């Protein structure tokens with residue numbers, strides 16, 4: 368019975384702690400973090416600057432080790448870089464000399480494994496992110512939002528088990544950022560990948576997520592775990608729902624408690 372329950376847990380963190388050793392002494396980035404994320408859930412992480420959100424994400428991806436505690440993906444402990452995690456960062460990090468399609472194919476090309484099947488997959492992802500007409504363009508010919516849509520298609524090209532996104536929209540202007548949030552919700556509905564999304568935007572977190580975790584000030588722990596009740600597919604009109612505003616005020620108060628802002 369226990370094994371059956373475990374298979375529903377896509378990601379677990381048990382007493383995860385991270386201390387960076389620096390020339391000026393140890394920096395405790397994450398004090399003790401515990402959570403379980405069910406397969407297919409979209410979970411956002413909010414928290415003050417420097418509280419360890421990116422560190423936590425890098426540990427889930429296996430790009431940073433934990434100082435103590437354990438992270439599991441689908442029941443297996445993370446002990447090195449996870450090839451099965453699609454990642455997105457604030458900077459889309461596209462290769463300027465490659466076309467949009469070849470940027471999407473890059474993770475497969477790196478393994479020397481491009482096939483007609485992977486090409487078809489990359490092409491269908493470009494249709495999904497509404498960039499089919501731009502497949503032969505270079506990144507410099509695209510807007511910031513379009514570049515992040517290329518990065519999203521690239522993150523999905525290996526059909527990863529999980530999607531890890533670290534503030535992917537924070538460098539975009541407010542209107543593009545809203546549009547990207549709506550596009551991500553729509554795209555996520557078709558893939559239903561287990562996703563972790565780091566953001567400083569409370570509204571973005573509520574709109575996109577099944578759950579929102581709030582991390583406290585460094586050295587951090589998780590101080591809130593809030594379930595978002597809205598049905599999917601999500602429509603921008605939920606932002607006018609009184610429950611949306613209640614959640615917003617609740618999360619804002621909890622972040623302000625941790626930063627000391629009244």
Ligand SMILES: Nc1ncnc2c1ncn2[C@@H]1O[C@H](COP(=O)(O)OP(=O)(O)OP(=O)(O)O)[C@@H](O)[C@H]1O
Nearest residue numbers: 387389394396415416417418419420421422423585
């Ligand atoms: N490679 C590193 N070496 C040493 N210290 C680090 C390293 N990476 C992060 N830190 C420190 O760990 C703490 C947490 O950093 P982290 O980037 O994880 O926070 P964050 O919540 O993602 O911040 P932000 O919201 O500003 O992006 C910070 O004090 C940071 O300076």
